[in-house]
Amino acid sequence: MPFSLRPPRSLRHRLLLTMAVGVLAVQLIGNLIWAVQLQHQARQELTEAATQIAGSAAEAIRFFRALPPNYRPILLEQLREMGGTRFFVTVNQHPVTLRPIQHEPLLDLVTETVTHTIQRQSPERLQVAFAWPERLPVSDEGATVEDLPENWVAHTLLLQPRPAPVLVIQTEIESGDWLYLASVMPDPYFLDSHNPFPPDRLLLQVLTLVVVLLLSAWVVRWLTQPLAQLAAHADAFGKGVGMGPLPENSSQEFLKTAAVFREMQERIQRFLDDRERLFASISHDLRTPITRLKLRTELLDDETLKADYHEDLDELDMMVKGALQSVKDTDIHENQTTVRLDTLLERMAHVARLAGHEVTLDLAPTTLIARPLAIKRAIGNLLDNALRYGDQVEISLCRQADLFHLQLRDHGPGIPEAQLNQLFSPYTRLPHGKARNQQGMGLGLSIAKNIIHAHGGKLVLRNHPAGGLIAHIELPVPTDHTLTAASQGGA
Known part of the structure; x- marks a missing residue:
């Protein structure tokens, strides 16, 4: 059996359904436009931010590659104690194995931009990925962020008030030395800020829908209740029940309809009263001439003709009695x-x-x-x-x-x-x-x-x-x- 959608029969339900569908459609279209614009803006901003980070990383890579190997530990110690760079930096003998964040289009956009930008300036072996700071490895010996002194990462990796995704760049600066750079994005919580449907926005959408539907329900009830009362009056009038006057505090259109309905009631009632009086009067008045004709028929000498007259008059009398009975039985007051x-x-x-x-x-x-x-x-x-x-x-x-x-x-x-x-x-x-x-x-x-x-x-x-x-x-x-x-x- 084919599936078909049928609109509700009630006018109130139809209006509420129309309002609900209309509000949902507007919200859906608005959210779609908002999501597209926000996504475009997010991609543009993240591309610019990733390009800047990649440029800084490329400079750091060139600097450490040009620095004599025996000076690198000294510089790393100074950076950790004094700061002065946006990256947490260390040098390892092998690339550190990470647990990258998967299935995030914005993160993939950043990693691809950073990779392409750095490779254009330094085409050596390169690994770029995002990872969560919880138990983030920072050396090939197994050390993690939690094992480091707080002042080493306080200015580069955001751990409080809540963790943010960390961008990790690893590149081979020379045989057996891998430079490890870790940093957060300029907007650490960009995944949340660029979400087109955050919880607070969804809550606002739901509250808007509920308020509109409540107001619509009140308005629809205010519009349709007089119509229901008019229908009840019409039904009661058809059954001969008095319902009292119709409400007079409704809309102008309903008041006009109610006035026309009252005039129609009066015309129908006058017609019924006139019909009843006319029909009863005619039926009653016919009985007198029928009785006179029966008496005159008795004066006829021809018995056959007399019987024919009596049969016709009896049939006519039966029809008159039936008409009177019909009026009496159907128009009981x-x-x-x-x-x-x-x-x-x-x-x-x-x-x-x-x-x-x-x-x-x-x-x-x-x-x-x-x-x-x-x-x-x-x-x-x-x-x-x-x-x-x-x-x-x-x-x-x-x-x-x-x-x-x-x-x-x-x-x-x-x-x-x-x-x-x-x-x-x-x-x-x-x-x-x-x-x-x-x-x-x-x-x-x-x-x-x-x-x-x-x-x-x-x-x-x-x-x-x-x-x-x-x-x-x-x-x-x-x-x-x-x-x-x-x-x-x-x-």
Whole structure:
């Protein structure tokens, strides 16, 4: 399966991710530029310093080569006691074996520069290397820096406050005599000073990133919290829950959006009220002329014609009653409150068992925010259908992630797959349903679906592989905002 990066779905997380990536990118580019410049500057400075040291070393080599051999010990004694040179100097019969510092590009640059500079002036055998002063050998007899008097090396080799790399130059000034020169660089701790990412700089980078992210988190929260409140108000409005006024201390753009949202709420509410009054009024007013027509039909002498009129009028009367029932059941005027759905199902199952039906339950404790009578009517319609056509019903209720899942399974004949979606249309009845219930109008499933949708849920019908029909309901788990609003509304 190919790997793909998906951006976070939350606006808050997207903004934080953008800020974090932006700051990291700026720091990375800045550090890269800084490292390149620092490396170039370090190489240039070290090349100049190495050239100067190499020049001094070349002069010392020429001087000791020109000095008579019997005068060399005297001069070395004077240099050790009185100083006056940047090198610690000694003469050995063989080159001293060192433990050079490995894998340091800056050290390699210095040794190469010193080697090339000295060899141009004195092409004799030459060895150049950096070594740490700890147990640094200074003679072919095995003596180390620690064995020397402090005043011999105090002015040439830096041992305190912490050791620095020592540059050791060895060259053969004549057969059997090797001149040993040791010194530190003009900047003894150049390896640290030219490190592009010292600990203090990394700490500063981390602190900068943390501060920027904290400020970004605060700003993003300040920007997105009103949007979350607006979404909660929109969701509550869709479910008929009052959430109070929106905050008025936010940005100007949010205040404009909130004002438009309030106007939209008012227009939708006026439309719903007008639709309800109009539909109920028309349906109610139609019953009077239908009754008059039935009375006038009784005056007809033709029995066949009278029966035809009665059949048409009965069908029309059933449609009007169904319309009134639909309005009554789906537009129940009650406030949303907390409902223990598992307790409600237990009561409904108890009533069904008293009527002689077989109902099995598998319920998890569930608290729902709903209109109690409406949700009871919706589930009651589904349960009545299941008991009427399936005799035995199995009910299960559980929670998965942010949804409650309620299933009612009967053991009836099921429904043809092609006709499952048609059952939610008003006045739709299948042949086997008409055979079992002559008085039904085909509104139960339509009403149940409308009520479930009004609660932000979903109702799906499907056949069970072993036979029977499953009514599957998904309802959203209430949020803290909804619970608070529902409790205030219930109070």
